[in-house]
Amino acid sequence: MKPVAHKLHKNSLITLAGTVGVGKSSLTKALSNALGFAPSFEKVEGNPYLEDYYHDFKAWSFHLQIYFLAERFKQQKQMFESNLGYVQDRSIYEDVGIFAKMQYEKGNMTERDYDTYRSLFEAMIISPYFPKPDVLIFIDGEFSSIMKRIHDRGREMELTTSKQYWLDLYNRYHEWILTFKECPILHLDIDAYDCSNHASIERIVRAIEEIQANKDLRYLKLDKNYLHENKVFLNG
Numbered sequence: 001m002k003p004v005a006h007k008l009h010k011n012s013l014i015t016l017a018g019t020v021g022v023g024k025s026s027l028t029k030a031l032s033n034a035l036g037f038a039p040s041f042e043k044v045e046g047n048p049y050l051e052d053y054y055h056d057f058k059a060w061s062f063h064l065q066i067y068f069l070a071e072r073f074k075q076q077k078q079m080f081e082s083n084l085g086y087v088q089d090r091s092i093y094e095d096v097g098i099f100a101k102m103q104y105e106k107g108n109m110t111e112r113d114y115d116t117y118r119s120l121f122e123a124m125i126i127s128p129y130f131p132k133p134d135v136l137i138f139i140d141g142e143f144s145s146i147m148k149r150i151h152d153r154g155r156e157m158e159l160t161t162s163k164q165y166w167l168d169l170y171n172r173y174h175e176w177i178l179t180f181k182e183c184p185i186l187h188l189d190i191d192a193y194d195c196s197n198h199a200s201i202e203r204i205v206r207a208i209e210e211i212q213a214n215k216d217l218r219y220l221k222l223d224k225n226y227l228h229e230n231k232v233f234l235n236g
C-alpha cells in the first residue's frame with residue numbers, strides 16, 4: 001500500500017474492533033502501511049491456551065482471559081514507551097465486554113474467577129499505559145460473509161468450533177458497540193472498503209482525520225459507496 005499523506009497526530013492510536021475473521025488484521029496491515037504507523041497485532045501462534053480453550057471452554061476460559069490481559073498489558077506498555085503512532089488489531093474492551101462476559105454468562109467462568117478477572121482489568125486500564133484510542137474502527141458485515149472468511153482462513157481450532165459460538169459472538173458485538181463510549185467510533189462494513197485499493201484506504205484515513213479534528217463527532221459510518229455518511233455528534 002502506497003503511503004497516504006495525512007494530518008493525524010504522530011502518536012495517534014487507532015484501534016480495530018470486530019468479531020473473529022471479520023478482517024481486523026488485514027486492515028491493520030493496510031492502514032499502518034498507508035499511515036506510516038506501527039502495527040500492533042494479536043498473536044495467535046504461541047498462545048498456550050487458545051487451542052485447549054476451543055475444545056473445553058469451561059476448563060480454560062479463565063486461563064485464556066488472564067493470558068490475553070497479560071499480553072495486552074505488555075503490548076500497551078511497549079506502545080506507550082515507543083511514543084509512535086499505532087494501528088492496533090483488537091481492543092482490550094472486547095476481551096472483557098464480549099469474550100469474558102459471554103463465557104461468564106454461559107456458566108463457563110465462575111463468578112469468583114470473573115470478579116478476579118474484572119478487578120485485574122479495571123486496575124490495568126487506569127494505568128498510563130492504557131490511553132483511550134483516538135478512534136475505534138468497528139468492522140462489521142453479514143454473518144455469512146464472516147463465516148466464509150473463517151472457513152477460507154482455515155485455522156483448524158476455529159473450523160471445529162460450533163456455528164452457534166460464532167453467532168453468539170456476532171450478536172454480542174452488535175449489542176456491545178451500542179454501549180461503547182470510551183472513544184469515537186468509525187463504523188465500516190466489510191463491503192465498504194477494499195484493503196488493496198489505495199482510494200478506499202485513503203477514504204478511511206480522511207474519516208479518521210475528520211474524527212480527530214472534531215471532538216464532538218462520536219460516531220461516523222461509511223457506507224458501501226461512500227455516498228452517504230451517518231454521523232452522530234455529542235449532544236446531537
Ligand SMILES: Nc1ncnc2c1ncn2[C@@H]1O[C@H](COP(=O)(O)OP(=O)(O)O)[C@@H](O)[C@H]1O
Pocket residue numbers: 018019020021022023024025026027149150152153190193194195
Ligand atoms: N477486505 C477483505 N476482502 C476479502 N477478504 C478479506 C478481507 N479482509 C480480510 N479478508 C480475509 O478474511 C480472513 C480473515 O481476515 P483477518 O484479517 O485475519 O481477520 P481478523 O483479524 O478479524 O480475524 C483472512 O483469510 C483474510 O485474508
Ligand SMILES: Nc1ncnc2c1ncn2[C@H]1C[C@H](O)[C@@H](COP(=O)(O)O)O1
Pocket residue numbers: 018019020021024025042044050064065068090094095096099100158
Ligand atoms: N479475549 C478472547 N477470548 C477468547 N478468544 C479470543 C479472545 N481474543 C481473541 N480470541 C481468539 C479468537 C481467534 O480464534 C483468535 C484471534 O482473533 P482474531 O479475531 O482472528 O484476530 O483469538
